[in-house]
Amino acid sequence: MPVTASFGVPAGALASLGATRPSPGDARLLAAGLHSRRLVLLKSLLARAQRHAVPTPVRQRLERHWQLLERAEASAPAAARAALAYPSVGNWLLHVLSVPAGDDAAPGETRFEDALGGLGALAAAAALSTGTGFRVTLPAPGGRLTLPGIGSYTAHDSCVRLVAGPRSLRLSPAHRRTGTVLRPPYAHAAVADWHGLRPLPGTPAAMLDDLDPYRAGTRPVDRFAPPITGSSTGGGRARDWNARWRAALSLLEAADPARRSEVFALVRSVVPLARTPGGTSSGTLRSAPGCVLTELPENAEDMAAVLVHEVQHSKLAVLSDVAPLHHANGAALHGVPWRPDARPLDAVLQGTYAHLALADLWHRLTHRAGATPAARARARARCEDYREQVASPLAMLRESGELTRHGREFADGMARHHARLGRAPGAAASGRPSSVTIRNLR
Structure with missing residues (x-):
């Protein structure tokens, strides 16, 4: 096996990826x-x-x-x-x-x-x-x-x-x-x-992984934890995860088939987390693109939102290694609407990108065939919530002077898609956060 490989990002690909909308060549790239x-x-x-x-x-x-x-x-x-x-x-x-x-290792x-x-x-x-x-x-x-x-x-x-x-x-x-x-x-x-490992329904590639000692980080954990099958702990039973996964993919297929295909292509493992108060927490590790760490979401919409959100973090994890998007050193901190604490520029980029994808998801759910008027109104409000959350951080990123040439191209793609989403006629911000609380695990 060769131990070196040349890799370049084709012209225009970063702007396309910045828009969060899946395209046929994304998975291969x-x-x-x-x-x-x-x-x-x-x-x-x-x-x-x-x-x-x-x-x-x-x-x-x-x-x-x-x-x-x-x-x-x-x-x-x-x-x-x-x-x-x-x-x-x-x-x-x-x-x-x-x-x-x-001899540099400590005893044990x-x-x-x-x-x-x-x-x-x-x-x-x-x-x-x-x-x-x-x-x-x-x-x-x-x-x-x-x-x-x-x-x-x-x-x-x-x-x-x-x-x-x-x-x-x-x-x-x-x-x-x-x-x-x-x-x-x-x-x-x-x-x-x-x-x-248990394959998640409808795909041979995505696994429900509660066994691998390196499933949740760079230090081995839960080496002797019992498998989730047959367990009634906070992580839920395998059948519950299968049901949420299947329902989320069905929802995405109805509202946004391209987004469903992206999840299908890029998610390789779902790692259950124990439930904590305050909604559903999820995360992505930069060292493990394609893994979604999450508590068991309450319903299909929340599961779909978790998958879409974490796939964007996985995409950025890969892109950041092969085409650095910024040269910030992490010293400067910036406020963001979705968290009470100020964040370094890299985290702002991550959050802005993922929240833009959620705005797009709720925009698509607004127009889903068969949705009730109440469901459409809720989706419009969620779309506007996320669209408004993205506006100021996106402007800050583009004006920061800390983006590389690749990063500027990527941010321009985000900005164009943000403008295309617009403000849906008659929509009003809901005034409440989504039930999905994202925790970045990087």
């Missing part, structure tokens, strides 16, 4: 940008391993895992790249690049040499996604092996043997002869000691 970023991080991982002269056994293991990743990409490049793009992979990469090496702290073992799990996931056969023994921190984007195996051992063919996967604790045999699709398998 963003996938290419994300792949370029992941390759850069992988190259950094290899360079750090060489720089710190990791022990010979660790280096040999790293080489074997890298070779498996190369074989997977040679077998089916698109599937291998999709495995590499799974959101938790980005969190893991930043984790392994940040932990101390060797994860060392770089040990964290490198996660590359084997990534390589195995890529190989399984492409049908590439392999035999490998992988570390299982805390007795559990997680294959990103696929599932988790409880080994009760420090290592797991994996033997994969075109139509089967055998997992067994390293010190036992017996194990678990799975058949594809592995994420659907339900056998002892194995929990597959």
Whole structure:
């Protein structure tokens, strides 16, 4: 697998993306940008391993895992790249690049040499996604092996043997002869000691992920948390998430098919958060584009709003890495209508972009076939709320002098779409915030 990749944003693409309206080439452009970023991080991982002269056994293991990743990409490049793009992979990469090496690690702290073992799990996931056969023994921190984007195996051992063919996967604790045999699709398998991720309805790519230790950040969490299936905790049951997801996509299909297609193409995982007072909180991590962290929304409208809002953050996460939009250092803070605290320019850009998309969403819901007069009036008010919230921050961004050439093009696209939305005839601001409260997790 090559560890460098050239990437450029085509002329006009940034203005188009700034408008928040989905276009057919957006998903391909963003996938290419994300792949370029992941390759850069992988190259950094290899360079750090060489720089710190990791022990010979660790280096040999790293080489074997890298070779498996190369074989997977040679077998089916698109599937291998999709495995590499799974959101938790980005969190893991930043984790392994940040932990101390060797004697620099404090007692009990994860060392770089040990964290490198996660590359084997990534390589195995890529190989399984492409049908590439392999035999490998992988570390299982805390007795559990997680294959990103696929599932988790409880080994009760420090290592797991994996033997994969075109139509089967055998997992067994390293010190036992017996194990678990799975058949594809592995994420659907339900056998002892194995929990597959649950695909959300209507798409093979989006997963309800409550298993991956890196699902919610760059530090592993809830390694032994029970899967959400069968749970009645604040996160809700899997069937509740499935129902909200299906209802939200149906609503988007009726009001804005292009927006539904965008969600379908860009969301790879939904990570349940425990419910907190004050509405539905959600967030996106810059290191994990395509992941939506959220409490269970109350209804289809709220779920649709969460998905649309967080997809914009994912788009900006990719764009910010491949075409920097500003050169602000974060020292200056600016007031925004949607939060009581002043925000640095990058956060203003993020919030303005996401709220513009919500104004557009409610504009489309205003004209949805079959909507009642009351629903249309509510949608008009929500549209105007968000449109008004965006106006002053958008003007500040364009006048700040801190946008790059790419950023100015992007902001111009936002401004043109904001003007197109206009003020709907007869609409009045509702005077209340949306029931969806956004929490940026970056």
